[in-house]
Structure formats: C-alpha cells, structure tokens
Amino acid sequence: MSLETIQIERVPGTHRVDAAFFRDVSNAEFLQSQLLGRNADFEYAFIDASSVASRLHLLSAVYHAVNTQLTGTLTTTNVHSEVVLSLSPSNNIAEAYRRWGITPAKTKDIIVVSPASTLPTPDEIEQRLREKVQGTPVPLSDEEISKSTDWPKLRKYYGLNGVPILAAITDEAVRVKEMERLIIMRMALRGL
Amino acid sequence: MAAHAAPVEFALPQVLTYPAPTPPILVAQGAEGRLYKTTYITPSLPCALKYRSPKQYRHPILDARLTKARIQAEAKVLDRCCREGVPVPAVYALDATAGWLAMEWVDGVPVRQGINVWLGDRPEDDAISDAEVADETPLVDLMKRIGDAVGALHRTGVIHGDLTTSNMMLLPWADGQSNGASSEDGEKKKAVGGDVILIDFGLATQSVTDEDRAVDLYVLERAFASTHPRAERLFTHVLEAYKQTFKKAPSVIRKLEDVRMRGRKKSMLG
Ligand SMILES: Nc1ncnc2c1ncn2[C@@H]1O[C@H](COP(=O)(O)OP(=O)(O)O)[C@@H](O)[C@H]1O
Ligand SMILES: [Mg+2]
Numbered sequence: 001m002s003l004e005t006i007q008i009e010r011v012p013g014t015h016r017v018d019a020a021f022f023r024d025v026s027n028a029e030f031l032q033s034q035l036l037g038r039n040a041d042f043e044y045a046f047i048d049a050s051s052v053a054s055r056l057h058l059l060s061a062v063y064h065a066v067n068t069q070l071t072g073t074l075t076t077t078n079v080h081s082e083v084v085l086s087l088s089p090s091n092n093i094a095e096a097y098r099r100w101g102i103t104p105a106k107t108k109d110i111i112v113v114s115p116a117s118t119l120p121t122p123d124e125i126e127q128r129l130r131e132k133v134q135g136t137p138v139p140l141s142d143e144e145i146s147k148s149t150d151w152p153k154l155r156k157y158y159g160l161n162g163v164p165i166l167a168a169i170t171d172e173a174v175r176v177k178e179m180e181r182l183i184i185m186r187m188a189l190r191g192l
Numbered sequence: 193m194a195a196h197a198a199p200v201e202f203a204l205p206q207v208l209t210y211p212a213p214t215p216p217i218l219v220a221q222g223a224e225g226r227l228y229k230t231t232y233i234t235p236s237l238p239c240a241l242k243y244r245s246p247k248q249y250r251h252p253i254l255d256a257r258l259t260k261a262r263i264q265a266e267a268k269v270l271d272r273c274c275r276e277g278v279p280v281p282a283v284y285a286l287d288a289t290a291g292w293l294a295m296e297w298v299d300g301v302p303v304r305q306g307i308n309v310w311l312g313d314r315p316e317d318d319a320i321s322d323a324e325v326a327d328e329t330p331l332v333d334l335m336k337r338i339g340d341a342v343g344a345l346h347r348t349g350v351i352h353g354d355l356t357t358s359n360m361m362l363l364p365w366a367d368g369q370s371n372g373a374s375s376e377d378g379e380k381k382k383a384v385g386g387d388v389i390l391i392d393f394g395l396a397t398q399s400v401t402d403e404d405r406a407v408d409l410y411v412l413e414r415a416f417a418s419t420h421p422r423a424e425r426l427f428t429h430v431l432e433a434y435k436q437t438f439k440k441a442p443s444v445i446r447k448l449e450d451v452r453m454r455g456r457k458k459s460m461l462g
Contacts, residue, residue, distance in 0.1 A: 009231045010210035059233050064285065067207065071290060165277040185271050185283045192264055 002137025003126040008063055015066045015079075015116040018125050019058075021049065021144060022110050022135030029104035031133065041128060043118060045083035049109035049148035051100045051157065052087075053180050055140065058111060060184050061086035066115050079116050089158055089186040099157055109148040110135065154179070158186045202226065205243045205292050216241070224394060229297060232284045238297035239284055242266075245291065256289070262394060263288040269350055269393045270295065276348040279341055279389045298389050300364050303338065304357035307331070307420050309383035328426070334362075334384045335429035341388040342412070342430070343437025346405045346444070353395030355412035357419055362386035402440065406447035409434070410455065413448075 006017045025031070034042045045065075052058050065082035068074050076082050076093060088096035102110060112129060119125050138144045155161050160179055169175040208216045208230060216230040225244040232239040244259045246252070263286060273280040281296035310331050338360065345352060352359070364386040399405070409431070417424045431448070435441050 009212040009233055009235065010207065012210045056233060056237075060285070063233060067285070067287065070210075071206075071287065073289070163275045165275055168277060181282045182274060185274060188283045188285045189267055189271055192268055 003122055003129065004140055005122050006059065006140075008059055008066075011063065011066050011115070012070070015069075016122075017059075017062055017066075017113065017115045018117055018122050019111065019113045019140050020126070020129055020133075021138050021140040022112070022129075022133050023138050023144075023148075024108055025110045025133060025135035027132075027134040028102050028107045028110065031110070032102050032104055034132075035102075041132070043078075043080060044112045044114045044129075045080040046102050047084065047087070047100055047111040047113065048102055048107045049111050049145060050107075050150040051153060052111060052145055053149055053154060053176075053183055054142050054145055057087075057180060057183055057187075058113070058140075058145070060187055062113055062115050064187065064190075069116070080114070083113055083115065086187060086190070089190055091191045111140065111145075151176075151179070154183065158183045202245070205241075205245070206290060207287065207292055208241065208243075225291075230294075232294055238299070239294045240281065240297045241292055241294045243292045259291045260288040263291060263293050266393045266396070267293055269396045272348060273345065273350060273390075273393075276344075278344045278348055278350070279387060280393070281389065281391060298361040298363055298391065300362045300386055300389070301383075302358045303334070303360040303362055303388065304419055306334070306362045306383045306386070307357060307423060310380050311420065311422055312380075330381045330384045331423065332426060332429050334388070335426050336433040337388045339430040339433025339435075340437060341390055342409065343434045343441055345390060346408070346434075346441070347438040349398050349400045350393075351397045351399050351404050351408050352390065352393065353397060353408070353411075354392060355408055356415040359390065359392040361389045361391055363389050400440075402444050402447040403451075405444045406451045409444065409448055410451045413452075414455075 002022075003018055003020045006019055008017055011017060031042070031046060035046060047058070061083050064086040065079050068082050068086070069079045074082055075091070076085050081093075084100050085091075085093055085096045087100040090096075110133065112133065114125060117125055119128070158179075160166060160182060163182065165182075166175060166178060169178055202218065202221070204216065208228060212231055213235050214231055216228040218226060219229050219240070220227040225242055228241045228243065230239055230241050231237060242263075244263065246259070247255050250258070267283050267286050267288075270280050270283050274282050281298055284294045284296065286293040341360065342352075342355065362385070364382070397404070412430070413427055416427050416430075431445055435445055
C-alpha cells in the first residue's frame with residue numbers, strides 16, 4: 001500500500017487527506033502536461049520532494065490550504081494549487097509552481113497530496129495513481145523525505161542563508177531541526 | 193440574576209471548532225484575548241493558540257483592522273526573534289483576519305510562578321536563616337538568565353512593551369539538575385531552573401534607542417518589585433547580566449537612572 005490517509009488535527013471529514021510518495025518518477029513530463037491541461041483525473045497537488053524538508057513541513061502546507069478553503073479565502077483556483085502556494089514564503093504563484101511543483105527535466109521524486117478528494121475511497125485514488133505515476137512508491141516518512149531534500153535549495157527559497165541562529169549551531173541534526181522550524185514559520189507568515 | 197450565575201462559556205474561535213482527538217483547553221483569559229492549549233498537525237505536538245475575539249465596544253471595521261494588524265505584528269516580531277536566536281516560541285500558523293495565531297507550546301510555568309514557589313509562602317517579615325541567604329544562587333542565576341533574554345531581545349532592535357514575570361516562561365531543563373539535599377530543597381531549585389522564554393509580544397515595537405530600551409527595563413523593574421517584593425533586592429542581577437549582552441547595554445543602564453528619576457517625580461506629583 002503506497003497511499004496513506006493522514007489525519008491532521010482540526011481538518012474536518014470533508015477534507016480527507018490522502019498522500020503518496022514516489023521515487024525516481026520517469027514520467028514527470030506527462031504528469032505536468034496533464035496538470036496544465038487541467039485533466040480532472042489529476043485533482044491532486046504534485047510536489048517536488050526535493051523542496052520538502054519533512055512531513056511536518058508538508059502537512060503544514062496542507063493545513064494552511066485547507067484552512068484557506070474553509071474560511072473562503074482561497075487565492076488560487078482550488079485547494080490543490082493552494083497547497084503548492086502554501087509551501088512558498090511569498091505570494092508569487094508562478095514562482096511557487098516552479099519551486100514546489102514538478103519540473104519535467106529536474107523532478108525525480110514526487111509527493112502527491114490530495115486534501116478533499118472527489119473520489120469516494122482511498123483505494124480508488126491509489127488505483128488511479130498506480131496507473132498514472134511511473135515511479136517506486138515509498139512510505140511518506142521523515143526518513144524517506146530526508147533522502148530527497150535539497151537543503152541548499154531550501155535555504156535559498158526560505159531566506160535562511162546568513163541567519164544568525166543557524167550560524168551559531170554546530171550540531172548538524174540540531175541545525176536541520178532549527179531550519180525546519182524557521183521554514184514552517186516563514187510559510188505561516190507568507191506575504192507578511 | 194440567577195440566569196447569569198452559570199459560568200460563562202466563551203465561544204470558541206471557528207478554527208478550534210473543527211475535530212481533533214484532544215479538545216482545546218482555555219489556559220488564560222486576558223482583556224485583549226484568550227490563550228488555548230491545543231494541538232498542531234498531530235496529537236503529539238502541543239501548541240498555544242492566541243485568539244483575539246471581536247470587541248463589542250469597538251466599531252466592527254476598526255476592530256477587524258486592529259485585530260489583524262496586531263496579530264500580524266506579533267507574528268513578525270516572533271519570526272524576527274527566532275531568526276536572531278532570541279528565546280521565543282516559533283509561529284506554526286496564523287489567520288490574522290480570523291484573529292488567531294498558533295505557536296509552539298512552552299511546556300513550563302510563568303517565571304512569576306517559579307519565583308513564588310522558590311520564595312515559599314512565609315510572611316515577608318519572617319526571619320531569613322543564614323542557610324537560606326547563603327543558598328540564593330539558583331534564584332540569582334534565574335535573574336541573570338532574565339537579563340540575558342531581555343538583552344538578546346533588545347540587541348535585535350525589539351522592545352517588548354509589557355515585560356513582567358508573567359510574560360516569560362521557564363522551560364525546564366532536560367534533567368540532572370535535580371540533586372537537592374532534601375526533596376523540598378530539590379523542588380525549589382527545580383522551580384527556578386530552566387531556560388527563560390519570552391512571550392506575549394502584543395505590544396512590541398521596534399527601536400534601538402537607549403530611552404525605549406530603558407523604559408522597557410523600567411517597566412520590568414516596577415512589575416518585579418510589586419509582584420515579588422521579597423526578591424526586589426535581587427533585581428540588580430538582571431541589570432548586571434543585561435549589561436554584558438550588547439555594546440550599548442551599559443548606556444541603557446545609565447539611561448535607566450533618568451527614567452527612574454522621572455518615575456519618582458511623577459509619582460510624587462500624584
Ligand atoms: N507559547 C506558550 N506556551 C505556553 N503557555 C503560554 C504561551 N503563550 C502564553 N502562554 C500562557 O498564557 C498566558 C497568557 O498569554 P499572553 O501571550 O501573555 O497573553 P495576554 O496578552 O493575555 O497576557 C501566559 O501568561 C502564559 O501562562
Ligand atoms: Mg501576558
């Protein structure tokens with residue numbers, strides 16, 4: 001089973017969150033064309049895993065997107081694109097897609113998230129993803145995510161270069177934790 | 193009258209009405225807002241949610257604007273402090289329009305409470321034994337850590353605006369510090385142990401002037417004296433530590449003299 005249904009605190013039943021993680025995806029170009037063509041079978045957020053720091057990072061974006069929909073303040077067309085935008089520290093939608101969406105030539109590992117699927121069961125989603133995504137399913141765990149994370153890129157995206165607190169930390173594991181903390185805060189403060 | 197006797201249940205902010213395995217707990221209820229203990233993303237990650245409810249006495253449009261601006265300002269200050277290494281809770285999420293901000297839960301007690309546990313509940317004029325005077329070190333150390341935290345804050349150009357021992361938390365150390373001779377002794381030591389985390393930036397502003405920094409310290413000094421009269425004489429350790437934290441700190445302490453003088457004149461005039 002590659003698909004996971006994730007319970008997020010205070011995300012109501014109307015927004016069942018299903019997610020899957022695929023490594024070494026060979027048909028990113030096809031997936032992107034389907035997204036651009038607004039194929040109704042692709043009602044998911046496709047995230048480039050190299051731009052994700054951890055599960056908490058990813059789920060924070062999902063939470064923001066769902067909350068935005070619940071309060072009727074979506075700034076993009078739907079909750080899926082809102083997940084992509086929510087990963088960004090800025091309100092530039094095109095940039096968010098370039099950085100967190102999939103890019104045919106570059107994207108290898110893809111996280112697929114569906115908050116509020118129109119499909120009745122997780123099994124059906126799994127079935128569809130299996131048909132469409134050519135890659136190796138792996139668990140959506142911190143351990144697996146960390147194998148894909150491109151930290152120099154994240155440091156640039158979230159303005160973490162030259163931040164005093166990070167310069168003061170010598171332990172690598174502590175620094176990664178601190179970076180995750182600052183990233184989540186930057187997302188929460190998007191546009192401020 | 194009887195109809196009003198039942199305890200008032202506050203309406204939860206919308207965001208807390210959505211399901212979660214653990215219900216939110218109302219921790220504090222102030223003039224401006226309420227603070228809930230709740231969870232963020234997973235049941236194992238506690239968070240503090242600050243909610244500014246609509247004020248009936250203000251014009252609705254003005255009220256909405258004020259609430260939004262204050263939540264945003266508080267979030268920005270917390271972000272800046274975190275990046276600079278000032279000990280404050282990080283922000284998890286916010287909805288300024290809805291009036292809430294979720295941040296890391298500091299799993300400790302306010303400094304006020306820690307100091308009060310240390311002081312115990314003996315009357316003020318009780319004779320203080322030599323042993324007690326000799327072993328004030330843990331409280332003195334806490335005073336120094338308060339000075340360090342406020343110094344770190346001021347160094348980054350932030351003025352807190354409401355420094356009191358209720359607006360700082362004590363985050364207990366991992367362990368190993370609890371080696372008191374008697375268990376009561378150990379408990380007391382533990383009560384004033386831990387990292388000082390600054391909270392409540394609802395009135396924070398940005399400034400690097402000696403005057404603004406000195407007023408911030410003065411507010412804390414007055415609050416400390418009235419909350420902990422029996423430890424008032426130890427406040428000097430806060431200032432001593434503060435002095436070491438950044439280049440301009442000594443001149444802030446000199447400025448504090450002027451601020452105190454003005455304060456005294458003002459209180460004499462009534
Ligand atoms: N991040 C936090 N973690 C744990 N407790 C908190 C946190 N923030 C506030 N509190 C508790 O709630 C109280 C009120 O919060 P505060 O931010 O000071 O709001 P107010 O403006 O009402 O004073 C604090 O004195 C403290 O006991
Ligand atoms: Mg307070």
